[in-house]
Each structure stands twice: as C-alpha cells, then as structure tokens.
Amino acid sequence: MADRVEFAIDETVDITDVVCPVTFVKAKVALEELDAGQILAIRLSDGEPVVNVPRSLKDEGHQVLKLADNCDGTYTLLVRRMEED
C-alpha cells in the first residue's frame, strides 16, 4: 500500500509555534537547509497551516510525500527537497 511506505526522515521542524505566513516561511527555510533529495518532517497545526503549507511547498517545486494525522490537532507532513532551478 502506498500509504504504508516508510520514509527515512533527514530533518524535522515544528511550525506549530508560529502563524501564517511564518508557518510557510519556517518550513521553506528548513527545506532550504537540506540537500536535494533529503526529506523533511514538518509538524503543523490543523486548519490554515495544513491547508496552505503543503500547497505552497508544492508551488515551490518540492515533493509532498505524506500527510499523517497525529490525532492531537497536529499533522506531520513529509516533504522531499527538490533541486534548485
């Protein structure tokens, strides 16, 4: 099953302590610190962040791999850092 695939996480960032648009900014900065191909796990809150952050990261050209509900009002989003253009 596709959603059972395990990914090796290279770095994690918690963006539940900031609000829009800093949520996206914090995630973007954490991704920029990685090498292309590495995977970032982002802990984010339900609501606006879970709607907007994955979409914004996709727009930046990164690959959204998985969004998991932590069942505590937060989600974990896995994103693969893509090459810079």
Add this chain to the structure above:
Amino acid sequence: MAFSNEQLERYSRHIILKEVGAKGQKKLQAAKVLIIGAGGLGAPAALYLAAAGVGTIGIADADAVDLSNLQRQVIHATPDIGKAKVCSAKQSMQAINPEVQVNTYQCFVTAANVMELVADYDFVLDGTDNFPAKFLINDACVLSAKPFSHAGIIRFQGQLMTYVPGQGPCYRCAFQNPPPADAVPTCRQAGVIGAMGGVIGSLQAMEAVKYIIGQGDLLCGSLLTFDALKMEFRKIKLPRRDTCAVCGSQPTILAAFDYKQAACDLKPAT
C-alpha cells in the same frame, strides 16, 4: 546561523520570495554597505537597507540636521534639529531594526579618508550633493574595485547608475570632469522636490539589495533618468570608455584626489 522565529517573521516577505529565500536573507545579514551622505538620497536608502536587515551599514556625513533638510530627509525628525546627521540617522535605523550594526562617520569624505572608508564595505552608495564628492567616490571605488551606486537629484529630475568593477563604465566614463563650479546650481540654489530623494534613493537601495543577493540586472552600463514632471523614466546606454582617466586601459588617475569645492557650497563650521 539559524533564524529565530522573530527573524522569520520580520523578514518573511523577503524569505517568501524565490529570488531571496533564506540564502538571500543571510547574504543581506552578512553584507556591509557604506552610505555617503545622510541627506535626501541617503535617508530613504538607509531606512530601507536597515529594514531589509543589511547586517552592517556605515553612514558618513559631516553635517548637523537643519530645519531646511526636513522637507525631504525623512530619516531625520524635527526634534533632531542641531544633532549630527549620522547620529540622528543611526537612531532612526535602529528604531526600525535593532539587529543592524550602524557605523557612523561624522566627517567630510575627502581624498585623505575615502580609501580607508570604502575598504571595509562590500557596496558603496553615493548620496552626496556635489560634483567633487561624486568624482572622488567614483575614483575611490574604481581604484579599490568596489561596486557603487551613483545618483543625483535636482528640481524634478533624478538619475542613477551602478558601477561594477571589471564590468560596466564608471561615472567618469560618462562625465569626464566636474562642471565648472558656477555652471550647475546645487540643490540649495535650485531646489528639489522632496519625493525625488525617496524615488532615487530607494532605487539605490534596490540596486544594493540586488547586488548583495545576486539577482536581476543592475544599472551597469546604463544611466536611468527620471523626469517627474513628465513622469518619464529613460534608460540610456553608457559605453565604457577605454580612454577613461581612471578605469581606462591607461589610467592617469592613480590615487584619489579632491577637486576644489565652490566656497559658497561649504557651510562654515559651527
């Protein structure tokens, strides 16, 4: 060095930009810009560069804030009258962004100190109001291979260009020598619309930011002129002159030197 949440918020509109990002913001933090003249051009440039998070900003000006400055020099306020311009400017810049290191130089920039001043900086911004200073800054920047932004404003007109070592023409390629002292009126005699400093000084800050983050095309090899009455910008191509006295293949200017300044333009020391 990682950004704090507060820095991420302060610079979020920069970091969101693809052309800036965290990398560009870090370059701004690491950059050192020298602004010569805390007047009509230097005021907006200093405010925007401080707000942008340029890590170290030097500001040089010998004058004190005068009531007649306040019509355009928006970095100074009415209670600052009589204070050294560099101190008043530093206060305003640090009120906007306490993270910025501001170095003040309360002195006239002359051949005796210009080389030492520019040596510590990555980019120089000419916000002076007279030809001798403009030629001095040009020569010093060419001789020490520093990129700089030239600008001038008078009445409803403004112009700017950017010099990048080894690339475009220098100010002297375009204007060989200062005009005779009485041929061109100064701002004091001719007047200048206050917002002109805002337009052109902000464009100088824009050039400095683009140079630092390494994005876009600079005004290297062209002079941008602005006529506010006609609301027209013109970009005039400027060739590099191989016979230029300072940046040409056989330069005759090998050290910075001072032109004589019209006596009426120098304020008596107070």
